[in-house]
Amino acid sequence: MISFIIRNRVQPLGNRKGKTLYYASPKGSAELPLESIKESIVQATSLARGDLENALTSLAEQVCVGLREGCNIDLGPLGRLVVNVPSKCMDKPEEVTAKDALCKPKITFYPTRAMQKALGEIEMRIER
Numbered sequence: 001m002i003s004f005i006i007r008n009r010v011q012p013l014g015n016r017k018g019k020t021l022y023y024a025s026p027k028g029s030a031e032l033p034l035e036s037i038k039e040s041i042v043q044a045t046s047l048a049r050g051d052l053e054n055a056l057t058s059l060a061e062q063v064c065v066g067l068r069e070g071c072n073i074d075l076g077p078l079g080r081l082v083v084n085v086p087s088k089c090m091d092k093p094e095e096v097t098a099k100d101a102l103c104k105p106k107i108t109f110y111p112t113r114a115m116q117k118a119l120g121e122i123e124m125r126i127e128r
Contacts, residue, residue: 001123003027024126067107079111 004024011021038056042049063081066073073081086103090096111119 001125002029004124004126006126006128027127070105077112077114079109079115082108082110084108 003026005027006022007025008020008022011017011019038049038052041047041052045052047055063073063075067081067083070083072083075081083105084107085105087096088101088103090101095101
């Protein structure tokens, strides 16, 4: 469950400029540490803790190899990592160069439908 509290601020711009507005702000975010995830996987499978840690380390290394090559990464039941390289618009074709037109690469994560469904099942409440 995600709990929210009500906060306020004075609107600095627009047709409601100067008016006090209210919004929901997350009270804090819970975290599921990797150690807890590892322990759950070890308990649910026949994997030894060391084997699981080696597999996770190898996965991270291979993802980095793929990203360095500009590859999109299929993470199976988790989703996909997609490399995006934004480009600036230039006035002339000869101005479009890697140095001047291309921005810093970014990674976009596209979760699977199962993960999206899990997000839709989050309970939320506003504390008053």
